[in-house]
Each structure stands twice: as C-alpha cells, then as structure tokens.
Amino acid sequence: MNKKHIWGALLLIGSLTLAMTTLSWSDEDERWEHERGEGNRFWHETSNVPMLTNKAYQTECSACHFAYPASFLPERSWLKIMTSLEDHFGENAELDNDTQAVITRYLQNNAADQSPSRFSRSILRSIRTVDTPLRISETGFFKRKHHEIPNRMVVGNAKVRSFSNCLSCHSMAEKGSFDEDAVRIPGFGRWED
Ligand code: HEC
Ligand code: HEC
Incomplete structure (x- = not known):
C-alpha cells in the first residue's frame, strides 16, 4: 500500500468506528427510555410498585x-435519611456500618430516579430540584393524592394517627399495591370519592 491508501484506510476505519459508537449509544438511550416506562405498559398502567x-x-x-x-x-432523599439515622424523626435508628x-445501596439502586413505576415519575416531578424531602408524605404528589381525606380519618383516628402509617389504609401495600380499590380506612371502611 502507498501512503495515500494507508490514510484512506485509516479514515475509513475511523468513521466506521464512529458510526458504530453512535449506533450503540442511541440503542442504549432507547433501552433506558423503555425501562424508565415510556414503552413499559405494565408499570404505566398499574397502581403497583416494584416489590421489596x-x-x-x-x-x-x-x-x-x-x-x-x-x-x-x-x-438524594434516601441518602439524607441514611446519613442521619441517629436523629431519625426524633428516634435513634442507627445501624452498624x-x-x-x-441498605443505602439497595435504596439508591431502587430509588424513584431508577424506577419504571408511574408513581415514581409523578413523585419526582412534584419535587423541586432544590428540595430533598425526608418524607414521602410531604411530596407534592402525595399531598395531591391525599388532600381530600379529612383529619378525623387520619390524625384524629386512633387507628391511623399519621399519614406515615401507609399500611393502616393501604391494605395491599405490603404486596406492592396502592390501588384505590384496596384502601380501607380503619373505622370508616372503603374510600369512595
Ligand atoms: C426506632 C424506630 C424507627 C426505625 C428503626 C426506623 N424508623 Fe423511619 N420513622 C420513624 C418515625 C417515628 C417516623 C415518623 C413517623 C410519623 O411521623 O408518624 C419515621 C418516618 C420515616 C419516613 C418518612 C415517612 C413519611 O411520612 O413519608 C421514612 C422515609 C423513614 N422513616 C425511613 C426509614 C428507613 C429507611 C429506616 C431504616 C434504615 C427507618 N425508617 C427505620 C421511626 C423509625
Ligand atoms: C388515612 C388513610 C391513608 C393513609 C395513612 C395513606 N393513604 Fe395513600 N391513599 C388513601 C386514599 C383514600 C387514596 C385515594 C385517594 C383518591 O384518589 O381519592 C390514596 C391514594 C394513594 C396513592 C395513589 C393511588 C393511585 O392509584 O392513584 C398512592 C401512591 C398512595 N396513596 C400512597 C401512600 C403512601 C406511600 C402512604 C404512606 C406514606 C399512604 N398512601 C398513606 C389513603 C391513605
């Protein structure tokens, strides 16, 4: 091969490599979108969240x-919670290193930023980027979903006491379901809106 041919070959190899990298990049993007829920109908349509x-x-x-x-x-919320366990809502919840x-790794890998669930995307959208809430029950999404429930059914209800007690109303929460049809407010029964 003369010099001209070598340069030509190098150029060709170079542009081929570039084209292939671009291809695999867009592939990765699509898979990401898919996993995040854009094309994932199951997580888009159910009131379930990934199981623990x-x-x-x-x-x-x-x-x-x-x-x-x-x-x-x-x-960012989980990180803040996990680094302040010695003063956790007035309790000491410290753990060995x-x-x-x-637990921190588990929470990071499964946080709202990583989840395909439609709730996660709504929750993220309802939090200002400058905020790091320590409570689910303080997010805009949560408040929007629960604002119609009167105080007497929550704080004034000895069997509930606080919105943090998800399980007292969401009877299927341990199975990952937050379906409205499965809500039973202790002392008041089914929720009809
Ligand atoms: C010693 C008891 C105790 C332990 C152990 C504990 N917590 Fe809590 N946690 C609390 C209390 C008390 C609250 C406030 C509940 C309320 O306001 O009714 C709370 C609230 C929370 C909330 C906010 C709930 C809401 O309102 O949205 C999160 C999130 C949370 N805890 C995460 C954790 C994590 C993660 C761990 C394990 C590392 C943990 N907690 C272990 C006592 C505990
Ligand atoms: C006092 C009872 C009560 C408590 C406690 C409660 N919820 Fe709810 N939740 C409801 C009711 C009732 C609805 C349906 C509201 C509506 O849409 O009219 C609901 C709706 C929801 C939804 C939306 C479901 C959907 O398909 O749109 C989610 C998600 C949810 N709750 C999560 C939680 C979490 C997480 C906790 C605890 C941090 C919690 N809830 C605590 C009563 C409760």
Missing part, C-alpha cells in the same frame, strides 16, 4: 413502621 427485595432493609426499616417502597423517594451500607 432486600432482607436487611425489610428487617431493619420495618421495626417501627412499614418498609416504604424505595421507589417513592429520590436517591455494614448494614447501613447494604
């Missing part, structure tokens, strides 16, 4: 309340 799959999280974080779905808060690391 971490033993440490289930054991440690359901000692005082329901183990909230990781997909209901953004990663290993357990804390395992």
Whole structure:
C-alpha cells in the first residue's frame, strides 16, 4: 500500500468506528427510555410498585413502621435519611456500618430516579430540584393524592394517627399495591370519592 491508501484506510476505519459508537449509544438511550416506562405498559398502567427485595432493609426499616417502597423517594432523599439515622424523626435508628451500607445501596439502586413505576415519575416531578424531602408524605404528589381525606380519618383516628402509617389504609401495600380499590380506612371502611 502507498501512503495515500494507508490514510484512506485509516479514515475509513475511523468513521466506521464512529458510526458504530453512535449506533450503540442511541440503542442504549432507547433501552433506558423503555425501562424508565415510556414503552413499559405494565408499570404505566398499574397502581403497583416494584416489590421489596432486600432482607436487611425489610428487617431493619420495618421495626417501627412499614418498609416504604424505595421507589417513592429520590436517591438524594434516601441518602439524607441514611446519613442521619441517629436523629431519625426524633428516634435513634442507627445501624452498624455494614448494614447501613447494604441498605443505602439497595435504596439508591431502587430509588424513584431508577424506577419504571408511574408513581415514581409523578413523585419526582412534584419535587423541586432544590428540595430533598425526608418524607414521602410531604411530596407534592402525595399531598395531591391525599388532600381530600379529612383529619378525623387520619390524625384524629386512633387507628391511623399519621399519614406515615401507609399500611393502616393501604391494605395491599405490603404486596406492592396502592390501588384505590384496596384502601380501607380503619373505622370508616372503603374510600369512595
Ligand atoms: C426506632 C424506630 C424507627 C426505625 C428503626 C426506623 N424508623 Fe423511619 N420513622 C420513624 C418515625 C417515628 C417516623 C415518623 C413517623 C410519623 O411521623 O408518624 C419515621 C418516618 C420515616 C419516613 C418518612 C415517612 C413519611 O411520612 O413519608 C421514612 C422515609 C423513614 N422513616 C425511613 C426509614 C428507613 C429507611 C429506616 C431504616 C434504615 C427507618 N425508617 C427505620 C421511626 C423509625
Ligand atoms: C388515612 C388513610 C391513608 C393513609 C395513612 C395513606 N393513604 Fe395513600 N391513599 C388513601 C386514599 C383514600 C387514596 C385515594 C385517594 C383518591 O384518589 O381519592 C390514596 C391514594 C394513594 C396513592 C395513589 C393511588 C393511585 O392509584 O392513584 C398512592 C401512591 C398512595 N396513596 C400512597 C401512600 C403512601 C406511600 C402512604 C404512606 C406514606 C399512604 N398512601 C398513606 C389513603 C391513605
């Protein structure tokens, strides 16, 4: 090969590599969109959230309340919660370093930012980017969904007491379902709106 041919060959190889990289990039984008729910009808249409799959999280974080779905808060919120466990809503919920690391990783990998569930996208959209809420029950999405429920059914209800007690009303929450039809408010029964 003379010099001219070598340069030509190099150029060809170069542009081929570039074309292939661009192709696999757009492929990756599409898969991402798909997993995030754009093309994922199941997560788009149900009132279910991905099931809890971490033993440490289930054991440690359901000692005082329901183990909230990781997909209901953004990663930044979980990080803030997991780094302030010594003062957790007035309680000490501290863990040993290993357990804390395992649970933090689980929550990060399954946070709203990573979840295909339609709730997650609505929750993320309802939080200002400058805010890092420590409560699901303080997000705009949560408030919008629960604002019609009168106080006497929650704070004034000895069997509920707080919106943080998801399980007292969402009878199927442990199975990952927040379907309105499965809501039973203790002392008041089914919710009809
Ligand atoms: C020692 C008891 C205790 C343990 C253990 C505990 N929590 Fe809590 N948690 C609380 C209390 C108390 C509240 C406030 C409940 C209320 O306002 O009714 C709370 C509230 C929360 C909330 C906000 C709920 C809402 O209103 O949206 C989140 C999120 C949360 N805890 C996450 C965790 C995680 C993650 C763990 C495990 C690392 C954990 N908790 C372990 C006591 C505990
Ligand atoms: C006092 C009872 C009560 C408590 C406690 C409660 N909820 Fe609800 N929730 C309801 C009712 C009733 C609805 C349906 C409201 C409507 O659309 O009219 C609802 C709706 C929802 C929805 C929307 C369902 C859909 O298909 O649109 C989600 C998600 C949800 N709740 C999550 C939670 C979480 C998470 C907690 C705890 C942090 C919680 N709720 C605590 C009563 C409750």
